[in-house]
Amino acid sequence: xxxxxxxxxxxxxxxxxxxxxxxxxxxxxxxxxxxxxxxxxxxxxxxxxxxx
Numbered sequence: 732x733x734x735x736x737x738x739x740x741x742x743x744x745x746x747x748x749x750x751x752x753x754x755x756x757x758x759x760x761x762x763x764x765x766x767x768x769x770x771x772x773x774x775x776x777x778x779x780x781x782x783x
Contacts, residue, residue: 734781736763739773 736758742750755765755775763777 732781733778735766736777738775738777740775 740751740754742754758765758777762779764779765775766778767774767776769775
């Protein structure tokens with residue numbers, strides 16, 4: 732079974748790319764995989780196995 736997480740990151744203006752990378756790496760360490768990054772909205776959808 733899968734579980735999903737939807738986030739809307741608040742990155743600010745300074746070091747935006749680095750903050751985005753850090754956010755993605757943080758969720759990856761927790762076992763989340765990116766399934767979708769919104770093009771017109773700042774939503775990121777993550778997926779992982781629920782029984783991990």
